[in-house]
Amino acid sequence: MSAVKTCPLDPADLVARFRAAARLAGFCEHAIGEIDGVPLFGYSRRAVGPKPRIYLSAGVHGDEPAPPEALLHMVELGVFDDRATWFLMPMLNPAGFRADQRENAAGIDLNRDYLRPQSPEVAAHVRWLERLPRFDLALCLHEDWEATGFYLYELDDTGRPSFAARLRDAGAAHLPIDPESIIDGRPIDEPGIIRPESDPALRETWPEAIYLREHHTHLCFTTETPTGLAQDQRIATQAAIARRAITETVNTFHAAHKR
Secondary structure: OOOOOOOOOOHHHHHHHHHHHHHHOOOEEEEEEEEOOEEEEEEEEOOOOOOOEEEEEOOOOOOOOHHHHHHHHHHHHOOOOOOOEEEEEOOOOHHHHHHOOOOOOOOOOHHHOOOOOOOHHHHHHHHHHOOOOOEOEEEEEEEEOOOOOEEEEEEEOOOOOOOHHHHHHHHOOOOOEOOOOEEOOEEOOEOOEEOOOOOHHHOOOOOHHHHHHHHOEOEEEEEEEEOOOOHHHHHHHHHHHHHHHHHHHHHHHHHHHOO
16 A cells, blocks of 8 residues: 555644533543644543543554544544543644654654653653553554554553454454554564564663553553545544443453452
């Protein structure tokens, strides 16, 4: 598949739409910084009683427009209800989106900056994350301009049976699974599923998922949709995978608390 860049995203417009939708959905807004004149916000919505804590992020790479739109779509649909306590980060790289490039304005790949943050974006993000409780599930929504289908990364040391295949199958209702046996230089563990080396000590740079796995959660998935395909399908795929992950996590949490 050739590189195709479709539907550029205006970060200021996305932030404005997200703020309005989050307010209607009962989220609290947390200002964490400002980049290129665009405010950075984290969001939280806390449930009453024992409920799982679930975190979702998007907007880390400026050439990946479907994830922020998918997160907004889920807010508008009412996905983030009383089943869980929610934490959302919808837009971290406004300068990258304005330039339609992966990196920030200084040329830093934010998703390689979480070990020793150099960028103001990741430094602000980490400061906010450090104030939050641990998560039962973390989802990092991304895209891949080289992919021919969607795929997932799984970091899981819960000791429970994996439900990654069910997430993949949920996404397959909207887009094809990437057919390759080696994706982004890594061999797959199952069709469309990669379980990368998760030991932070073996990595020179940390993506957000490794940082989250080290400090905030035992279970993290990264979704990857192919930017060369239609954006509405990519949004639907991202949302379907996230919703299935949420359902699985909520069910697992309640089953454990009934014992």
